[in-house]
Amino acid sequence: MARKKVKLQWIMNDTARRTTYKKRVKSLMKKAMELSTLCGVEACAIVYSPYDPQPEVWPSPMEAVRVIGEFKCRPDQTKKRLDQEIYTRERVAKAKEQVVKQQKKNLRMEMENLMDQCLAGVQGLQHLNIKELSDLTWSIDDRLKAINHQMEFFHHPAPQPGATAAPVAVPVAQNTHLEVALESLENQILLDTAPMPRDSLVSVAYPGGQDMMLPGLYDNYEDPSFWGPPFFP
Amino acid sequence: MARKKVKLQWIMNDTARRTTYKKRVKSLMKKAMELSTLCGVEACAIVYSPYDPQPEVWPSPMEAVRVIGEFKCRPDQTKKRLDQEIYTRERVAKAKEQVVKQQKKNLRMEMENLMDQCLAGVQGLQHLNIKELSDLTWSIDDRLKAINHQMEFFHHPAPQPGATAAPVAVPVAQNTHLEVALESLENQILLDTAPMPRDSLVSVAYPGGQDMMLPGLYDNYEDPSFWGPPFFP
C-alpha cells in the first residue's frame, strides 16, 4: 500500500526504479491516448529507457515522426520560439559559467590571503608578543571561516581552485548550495526572458536560505563589482 | 465533483472539451516530468491542439527535437520497426479498402436484383393471380430487408453504390457497423503481424454482435468467394 508520498527525485533502488518505470510509462501512454481521444487532438509521447532497446512510443513510431516533423518544419512562431529558446539557453549557460568562475576566483583569493597572512606570521613570529599572537590566530581563524563559507557552495568537491566545475553527473539527493544558486539564477533568467512565464517557474524557492548573492539580470557577469568579496578589506 | 465516470470518446460539448484538455494536458506533462525525474530517463511529449497556435511540448521544443532525432536516426531495430509498421499499415489499408469495396458491391447487386424483380413483376402483373401477387410482394419485401441489412453497415451514408467511402471525418459518438467491423479487421491484422502483441489489442471485442463476416487473414481480398452474398440464390 502506498504508505508514503514519494519524493520527486531519482529513485536510488534499482528494482524499485524499474518497477516504477514500468508502471508509470504504461500510465503515461494511457493518459496520452485518453487526451487524444477525449479532446480530438494530435499528440505523441516518446520515452527512452535503459530497460528496453527500443523507446516506448505513442501512438506509433511513424505517427510520432510525422507529428514531430510537422512541429519542426513549421516556419512561423514555432521557429521563433526555437531560436528564442536557443538564445535563452546560451544566456543561461554563459551566466552560470560566470557564476562558477567568480566563485572559484573568490575562493582562490581567500586562500592566497590566508597563505600570505600565515607566511607573514611565521616570518615575524619571534617578534610577536602574546596579544599579537592571539590576534594573528584569530585573524587566521576568520580567514579559514571565510574559506569554509566559500567552500560551502561547492560542498563536496575538493577545495582546489583549479579543479573543474563540480561534475555531479550522478543524481544526488541533496543539491549543493552552488547548484541551488545556479538553478535560481536560471529561473531568474527564464522568468525575465519568457514572454509568458510558466507556472512551474513562478515560485522560485530558495531552499536552505543561503546567503549567496545572485546578480540581477545584467549582461556582463564578467564585472567583478557584482561579485566583490563581501569580507575583504 | 466527478459524479460519473466519463466514457473514453470524443467530448461533444465544446467548453467541456476545452476544459478537460487544459487540465489533462497539464497533468500529462507533469506525469512526463515525474517519470523522467524518478526513473532518470529521457522523454518528450508533444500535443497539438486547436486551443493554442503552438503545440504543448515537454520538456522543451529543442529537447523534443533532439530526442526525436535520436529516435529517427537510429539505424538498427527502430528502423526495422518503422518499416514493419509501414508494411502493416499498408496491408491494413488495402484490406479495409477491399472490405468496403465488396460491401458496396453486395449492396449494388441486391438493389439490381430488386429492380429486376420489380420490373418482371410490373411487366407480368396483369397475368398474375392473387397467390402469385402475394408471393411477389413477399419476395420484394425480402429483397428490401436484405438491402436494409446491407445498408446497416453504412448506417448514415447515402445508399448509392457509387458514393465515396463513408467520409466520417467528424468524430461520432456511435460508430457504424462498418466502422466497427473495419476496426476488428485491423486488430486481427495487427495481432497477426505484431511480433509481440500489445495488451490493448488482445481483447478484440465485437460490440453489438453484428453478423458481418470478416475474412481470415488471406492475401487476396479480391476473391469474391470470401464475400459471397449469404442470401442470394
Add this chain to the structure above:
DNA sequence: TAGGCTATTGTTAGGGC
C-alpha cells in the same frame, strides 16, 4: 522478474463564482 492486491495519494468532472 512479473503480476496481483490494497491502502493511500493523485487526478479530475462537474459546479459555483
Add this chain to the structure above:
DNA sequence: CGCCCTAACAATAGCCT
C-alpha cells in the same frame, strides 16, 4: 474564461506470491 472546491474516480508504492 479562468480559478477554486469537492467527491468520485484513477494511479500507484509497497508487499506478497
